Amino acid sequence: MNRKISFYRWIYFFLIWLIGMTLVVLASEFFIGPAIQWLFNDIPYSVPSLHRIERMSLFVLFMGFFGGTVCWLYEKLSSGR
Numbered sequence: 001m002n003r004k005i006s007f008y009r010w011i012y013f014f015l016i017w018l019i020g021m022t023l024v025v026l027a028s029e030f031f032i033g034p035a036i037q038w039l040f041n042d043i044p045y046s047v048p049s050l051h052r053i054e055r056m057s058l059f060v061l062f063m064g065f066f067g068g069t070v071c072w073l074y075e076k077l078s079s080g081r
Helices: 003-041 050-079
Strands: none
16 A cells, blocks of 8 residues: 555544544533533533534534545545546
């Protein structure tokens, strides 16, 4: 395997990791963090503000577009078309 293909494979796996970590952060922000806070401090659950949800949704959307573009480019270059 030449260096160029291994570099693209590294980027591919890095982007998969980055998207996975984004989903973990979103889950912890919306579900796990407030649940633990409610469990240990006995305070009412508070849903994140709409502005924060919009910013996080745009971040996930743009990271998805970026990851999809890089995956498409990797597939295009690896297929030889």
